[in-house]
Amino acid sequence: KQEVTQIPAALSVPEGENLVLNCSFTDSAIYNLQWFRQDPGKGLTSLLLIQSSQREQTSGRLNASLDKSSGRSTLYIAASQPGDSATYLCAVREGQGNLIFGKGTKLSVKP
Amino acid sequence: DGGITQSPKYLFRKEGQNVTLSCEQNLNHDAMYWYRQDPGQGLRLIYYSQIVNDFQKGDIAEGYSVSREKKESFPLTVTSAQKNPTAFYLCASRPLPGTGDETQYFGPGTRLLVL
Numbered sequence: 001k002q003e004v005t006q007i008p009a010a011l012s013v014p015e016g017e018n019l020v021l022n023c024s025f026t027d028s029a030i031y032n033l034q035w036f037r038q039d040p041g042k043g044l045t046s047l048l049l050i051q052s053s054q055r056e057q058t059s060g061r062l063n064a065s066l067d068k069s070s071g072r073s074t075l076y077i078a079a080s081q082p083g084d085s086a087t088y089l090c091a092v093r094e095g096q097g098n099l100i101f102g103k104g105t106k107l108s109v110k111p
Numbered sequence: 112d113g114g115i116t117q118s119p120k121y122l123f124r125k126e127g128q129n130v131t132l133s134c135e136q137n138l139n140h141d142a143m144y145w146y147r148q149d150p151g152q153g154l155r156l157i158y159y160s161q162i163v164n165d166f167q168k169g170d171i172a173e174g175y176s177v178s179r180e181k182k183e184s185f186p187l188t189v190t191s192a193q194k195n196p197t198a199f200y201l202c203a204s205r206p207l208p209g210t211g212d213e214t215q216y217f218g219p220g221t222r223l224l225v226l
Contacts, residue, residue: 004153032213043115043201043217044154051213089153091215098144098169099215101153 002027006090006102013080014110021075021105023090028068034099035064035075036089044089048075080109114138115218117202122223124189124196132187132221134202143185144203144215147171154201160185161207189223197225 003026013019023033032051036044048057048064050073056065063076077084087106091099115136124130136143142161146154156169160179174193179185185204189196202218 034215036217041199041220041222043117043219044203046214046216049214091154093213098156098159099154101155103151103153 002030002092002094002100004090004092004100004102006088006105008105009103010106010108012108012110015080015082017080017109018076018078019080019107021077021088021090021107023073023075023102025071025073025092025100027094028071030068030092030094032093033064033066033073034091034093035062035073036091038087038089038104040087047088077107080107082109082111085109115202115204115216117200117218117221119221120219122221123226124223125226127191129188129190130223132189132200132202132223134185134187134218136183136185136202136204136216136218138204138206138216139182140204140216141182141207142205143179144205145169145175145177145185145187146201146203148199148201148220157187157200196223198223 005024007022034049035047038044050057050066061078066073087104089104091101118133144159145157158177160166176188200221203215205215206212
């Protein structure tokens with residue numbers, strides 16, 4: 001059964017720092033992987049989607065990489081800002097489109 | 112504005128009562144999903160539907176029921192059989208594969224509390 005793990009569970013950094021969030025999954029037979037952002041008490045916002053055939057995707061200050069063979073993905077955030085403070089969730093898609101989620105990394109960027 | 116709406120934002124349930132959470136989307140998506148989120152936990156799939164009048168159980172369907180009579184609507188009923196319903200409930204939708212959009216879109220959520 002697919003399991004998705006995110007490390008660390010929480011991270012606090014000063015503004016301006018570059019940072020990396022990690023996601024690992026146990027079964028490499030995935031269709032794609034998505035990174036989401038969740039603000040407190042809100043729904044999820046999709047940040048980046050990487051197909052299984054891709055190595056990385058970029059959007060602004062965000063870069064997500066995928067190494068399917070090793071079961072790992074990273075989300076790189078450049079020049080972090082207080083507005084980046086949120087919980088970041090990683091999810092892998094299998095089969096009929098069902099996503100399997102990690103528990104998330106809670107990021108706090110201090111001014 | 113295209114998107115997913117969920118109502119109400121907060122819902123209170125008395126013991127033994129059934130309550131229904133609403134989810135509506137105007138994205139013309141075929142697939143719709145219900146997830147439950149508990150503090151410090153990832154999202155867990157309750158039910159999903161890929162087409163009108165058809166739906167499947169997810170990982171934690173016990174104590175819940177759904178219907179899909181219209182493409183844009185996927186209401187979730189939390190029955191009295193669900194003994195620990197306090198959680199944040201998220202509805203999502205996605206186009207079927209082959210449309211070029213693989214992203215799953217989420218509504219703003221409904222927080223259910225037990226009185």
